[in-house]
Amino acid sequence: METQGKLTDRECAELDAHWRALNYLAAGQLYLRGNPLLREELRPEHVKPRLLGHWGTCPGLALVHTHLNRVISARDLDALCVWGPGHGAPAVLAGSWLEGTFGERWPDVGRDEAGMTRLFEQFSFPGGLPSHTAPEVPGSIQEGGELGYSLAHAYGAALDNPDLLAVCVIGDGEAETGPLAASWHANKFLDPVHDGAVLPVLHLNGYKIANPTVLARLPEEELDALLRGYGHEPLWVTAEPDTPPHRVHRALAAALDEALERITAARRAARAGGGAGRPHWPVLVLRTPKGWTGPRELDGEPVEDTWRSHQIPLAGVREDPERLRALERWLRSYRPDELFDEHGGPRPEVLACVPRGDRRLGANPHADGGRLRRSLPLPGPEAFAVPVERPGASSHEPTRVLGGMLRRILEDTEGRRDFRVVAPDEAESNHLGEVFAVTDRAWQGETLPTDRHTGPHGRVMEVLSEHLCEGWLEGYTLTGRHGLFSSYEGFAPIVASMVTQHAKWLQSARQVPWRAPVPGLNLLLTSHAWRQDHNGFSHQDPGFVDHVLNKSPDVVRVYLPPDTNTLLCVADHVLRTTDTVNVVVAGKQSCFDWLGPQEARAHCARGAGIWEWAGTERPEREPDVVLACAGDVPAQETLAAAALLREHLPELAVRVVNVVDLARLMPRSAHPHGLADAEFEAVFTRDRPVVFAYHGYPWLIHRLAHRTGVHDRFHVRGYRESGATTTPFDMVLRNDLDRYRLAMDVIDRVPGLAARAAGVRQRMQDVRHRHHDWVREHGTDLPEVADWSWPGS
Known part of the structure; x- marks a missing residue:
């Protein structure tokens, strides 16, 4: 011109x-x-x-x-x-x-x-x-x-x-x-x-x-x-x-x-x-x-x-x-x-x-991005689901499988270019590298022969600034497009203020009648606290979830899928949402597959549910205790604790509950995803003790589940700022989230059990002490922990 x-x-x-x-x-x-x-x-x-x-x-x-x-x-x-x-x-x-x-x-x-x-x-x-x-x-x-x-x-x-x-x-x-x-x-x-x-x-x-x-x-x-x-x-x-x-x-x-x-x-x-x-x-x-x-x-x-x-x-x-x-x-x-x-x-x-x-x-119209928003062509989680013959019979890296789903979305949106993945130099580190089969990292600078997956038209954005990644995705979604921000969990607090302001924007925008809904802001937190054994204490911080759940219940959502198929279902869900901040916490290391594709979809739809196959409760009466969990590592430790109780205290009726959507713990009056009192009691019982293994800081569960009669019977284990460069099981043991500690908690809290199961409790404590010495001598976890699998798998 x-x-x-x-x-x-x-x-x-x-x-x-x-x-x-x-x-x-x-x-x-x-x-x-x-x-x-x-x-x-x-x-x-x-x-x-x-x-x-x-x-x-x-x-x-x-x-x-x-x-x-x-x-x-x-x-x-x-x-x-x-x-x-x-x-x-x-x-x-x-x-x-x-x-x-x-x-x-x-x-x-x-x-x-x-x-x-x-x-x-x-x-x-x-x-x-x-x-x-x-x-x-x-x-x-x-x-x-x-x-x-x-x-x-x-x-x-x-x-x-x-x-x-x-x-x-x-x-x-x-x-x-x-x-x-x-x-x-x-x-x-x-x-x-x-x-x-x-x-x-x-x-x-x-x-x-x-x-x-x-x-x-x-x-x-x-x-x-x-x-x-x-x-x-x-x-x-x-x-x-x-x-x-x-x-x-x-x-x-x-x-x-x-x-x-x-x-x-x-x-x-x-x-x-x-x-x-x-x-x-x-x-x-x-x-x-x-x-x-x-x-x-x-x-x-x-x-x-x-x-x-x-x-x-x-x-x-x-x-x-x-x-x-x-x-x-x-x-x-x-x-x-x-x-x-x-x-x-x-x-x-x-x-x-x-x-x-x-x-x-x-x-x-770009300033009212919902007017331009188009739904993503999502293939559905079943297209990438892993087969599960029996709970715990196989294992996969959840984020690596998710990478295949993201690759398909990038392929299917190539012509319309309205989906991006952003990460602070961590897409491959977080095992999402399959996306590079269809696109490069965006890069306009000099390239060298040693560079991989780097080019001028890429749709993966990587720069070692969480602020810049978050800001890119906010601007992208506010103008009507879709995306996913993956980060090490420990570094997510860097953008806590940004997420706060975005959540406040969405909350206010919901009250503006002419504002059209914009795509959800999706944050995947992986390389999480329980599997940061190579980076150590400085990288172990699960507190971002606490920060997010302080914000308006109308706009914030937190999901902790326990395995690969549930992660796929959660990802499919959050990529369809509008006017929300969605935080998904999932590991990148290999973990057991607990649920098949259909079971995973049904479980995620419930948000919190009983895993009947894992418990020993009897139809004719309520369970003696509820073992509950939220998060992939807590789920594994909870199931291992359930297996110990089944072996050593077969007469005990144990219910196992897994929570995917943390907001389900809240009362319906406090969050649109919350459970009504009757629904809550149907899952967690009216008066039985609950031993809850949680991915993050334990006091969050007490706050979320606060309602009449709950506080005294909920005993929550979680991360307690005890970390190091150490083995995976040593991490959970340091924080009293291990299977033996959970089994001991059950013995301590079921009325009348402490006296008759004192010997079992002592054996659990002995294993914990033995682990302390073993890991410092061998640098690996105890064989019965490292080689453990779900009974019958």
Whole structure:
């Protein structure tokens, strides 16, 4: 496309009118609850009683919004903007109201005086709109609290969207975070043939809440060198407090045109087959004063272009008449009578640069990704299920078998390209390597003959940053596509905050009537605590599940499949879900196959169920004890304990229960997957002792299963922060999760059993002591443990 050329005076005036309107609407949201067009003198009752929000970044965001409108209209761009400085919600809201999308989504907030009043009243007000960008804001795909994730989200949105331009405004405070710092490397993974383009806009306004920002204080040549070192070509636009607006408009328009020409040229070269390696994509560095166009000073202290403009630059305006007059002078400086007509609607010149229809930033369908979502062509778990002649007669590596299912999905979505696997350098380590039979790792950098499965068009994303992997997948699913993030369990807490913010987004989005459901965010945690014997204590942390289950029960799900076939069923299920965060914990090491394909499907549908084949209960009476488990290693130890009890105490009636869906332990009133009291008692009995072997920290089970009469009879074993580089059985013994300890727990808790089974209990304890000495002498587990199999298998 030919360069758009310099702005005419009329175009410059129209852009300035739009920008002034956005600034006026942003300031109005912070302060006003009445008199929105200042048709009368401002009085205290026109001002909100509590002033909450952030002004400092708004003028810069408004400037970007205005100029994106121009290039979208001029070039008919399919463009999405990710607003990193979520504090600037008033500017983003102003843009969507001015272009009409806000009123279309929320009909009581139309483009007239009544709608403007309603917009102002709602902002940062009880029962109204949040003070940050949120699902209620058309055109947004991230909440304002997601500090540091914007650039990763933008790249995730661009993946497999070849015609999309994802613009990402990055605040200079946000740029100091670890996730954002890693995200600068995402340009090495962007495929200019199959993916869209990302245009980062680094917005430097100099300050955080009360401190200067690092990048804004770097000499320009140093920051320029840094960005070039990241593989970008910087374009600079700088505005000072007294820079005439028309100069800023002309400079920014020229820079945006130049950036888009470079993007167009890079795409064209790559898609014509003549690309010369990895493109060096442009980055726009926009330097504007913090709180620009707002109050210059207050009580003799500078406000504009300082940290004092970060939030509310004029406080106490209802109580102080002089400050009220200062607020009125500030608002009138935008000349609202020139911007809005007698009905409160924007005048034609204000809307001259605004695109139409879905080209508007607030209406782009990628920002409401559920509108674009297509169900995955899933083959079903039976297509990859392993045969199980008898429980425990065979063993497989669950994630390796899952890799075959993922390979098929990648094959079946090759033409539509809406499924990705992301992992922090761990797809093969987590035994998902079969995916590389059909695709490479995405990689735009140099390749060497020693590299394997690495190429420019790959659909497996690997980089040693959990933050970047998580951000990619969030941006990908929020724009309507599907994926799976696999990680070592011990490193999942790195993205705990990101998952929290995503869960909160989904929870809020469910309450927004016009938001369509987006694909679930699927996290596979493997290489887990009980089989980290080669990496040791530092890699042994099963606590991510605890964190996730603190979030809204409407959106979080946790599954612990005990074997290969149940993992396949769980994976098939979570890849069909929408508006959820799904955490699946499954091992990569070989484990016993307990359930055949049909049994696995039925068991996963129940979420928690009795394994009648494993117990010794009698039809004519309730069991004496319930052995329950959740997780693959706890399931093996529980079944081994059941076998010991069957051998040594054959008269004991034992029920074995396995839990796949942890939420099934919760009351129905607390989680949609929870069991009603009658269902819970049908599985766990009304009054019998329950010895529960759990994959993670034991107190979580007590919290989830909390209901009348349960706490005292549930005894939970789990991970207790005792780990090392040691053998698999030594790990469970160190944490009292081993089969002998579980059998001893049964003896201790079944009424009347302790006295008559004292000899059995002593033999169990002796084996534990013998193991302690054996493993330290031989470096392997006891033969009766290492060679154990389920009786009859």
